[in-house]
Amino acid sequence: MSSGRDVVATQLCDVLLPWFPAVSWLRVHSVFQRACNIQTPQGRLWVVQARDMPLAPAGIVTDCADLRPLFTVGERLRWRDETCLYGTKASIELRSARPVSTRLDPCGEAQTLARLAAEIAAFFSYQPKKGIRLALLTDDTLIDAQASLVHWLRTGEGELDALLIRFIGRGEGLTPAGDDFLLGVSLVLNHWRFAHAAALNAALPPLLDRTTDISRAMLEQGCDSRYSALLLALATGASETWPQAIVRVATYGHSSGHDMLAGILTAAHALA
Structure with a gap:
C-alpha cells in the first residue's frame, strides 16, 4: 500500500464507474506533467489528469499540479475498497470525485x-x-x-x-x-x-x-x-x-x- 502522497480526485468520467469493480489492477502506460495514462487488463486506457485540466473521456481530474513524481511507467495500481487506487508513490482517492458525462448528444442544428x-x-x-x-x-x-x-x-x-x-x-x-x-x-x-x-x-x-x-x-x-x-x-x-x-x-x-x-x-x- 502506498505510503506516499494522497491525490484527491475532483471529477471523473461517468463511463468509468461500471469498470471500477471489474478490474483488480491497472498498469501505468505513460506519464507526463499533466496526464498519466493507465491501462486496464482489457487494454482500455484511462487518464489521470492534473488540476484544472478539461475532463477527458475515461478521465479522472485530480488536485495535483504535476503527476510525474507520483507514477512510474510500468507500475501497477491496485484498488482499495473500490474508492482508492494506490501505487508505490501515490494513491488516488476517488470517494469525493464528481461523476460527469462526456457524451455528446446528437442535437445540433x-x-x-x-x-x-x-x-x-x-x-x-x-x-x-x-x-x-x-x-x-x-x-x-x-x-x-x-x-x-x-x-x-x-x-x-x-x-x-x-x-x-x-x-x-x-x-x-x-x-x-x-x-x-x-x-x-x-x-x-x-x-x-x-x-x-x-x-x-x-x-x-x-x-x-x-x-x-x-x-x-x-x-x-x-x-x-x-x-x-x-x-x-x-x-x-x-x-x-x-x-x-x-x-x-x-x-x-x-x-x-x-x-x-x-x-x-x-x-x-x-x-x-
Whole structure:
C-alpha cells in the first residue's frame, strides 16, 4: 500500500464507474506533467489528469499540479475498497470525485454548424498555419485525401476504409495530426446527426492499430460520441462563447487543437 502522497480526485468520467469493480489492477502506460495514462487488463486506457485540466473521456481530474513524481511507467495500481487506487508513490482517492458525462448528444442544428464554421474560419484567418493545415498546402496526397473525404461526406460515395487510412496515424506526437483531424470530423457527424455518422463510427475502430495507443483510445471514444470537455463546450456552447471556446481548443497541445478545428471546419463546409 502506498505510503506516499494522497491525490484527491475532483471529477471523473461517468463511463468509468461500471469498470471500477471489474478490474483488480491497472498498469501505468505513460506519464507526463499533466496526464498519466493507465491501462486496464482489457487494454482500455484511462487518464489521470492534473488540476484544472478539461475532463477527458475515461478521465479522472485530480488536485495535483504535476503527476510525474507520483507514477512510474510500468507500475501497477491496485484498488482499495473500490474508492482508492494506490501505487508505490501515490494513491488516488476517488470517494469525493464528481461523476460527469462526456457524451455528446446528437442535437445540433444545421444553421448553428454554419455559424460555428464561420467563427472557426475567422479565427484561422489570423493564425499561422501548422499541423494538418500546413500539410494541406503542400502535400498532394493529403490534398487529394481531403477532397475525397469531402465528397464522401456529401454523398457517401467512395471506399471509406481506404480514405481513412490516408489520415490515421499521419503526423507526429501522441495524437498524430491526421487523427486529431478525424476527431473533429467525428464531432460534426455525431452531434449534427449526419447520415454517415454510423458508417464512420463503424469503420474507424478496426483501423486504429495504425496509430498510437493514446490516439486509438481518443478515436474509439469519439466513435462512442464521447469527447473532452473542451470540444463539448465548443459544440454545445452558445454562439457568444464560441470565440473563447475556439481559443481554448486551439491551445491544446502543439497543434492538436488546430488539427481538431480543421477537421470540424472541413466537415462543416462539406455538410452545412
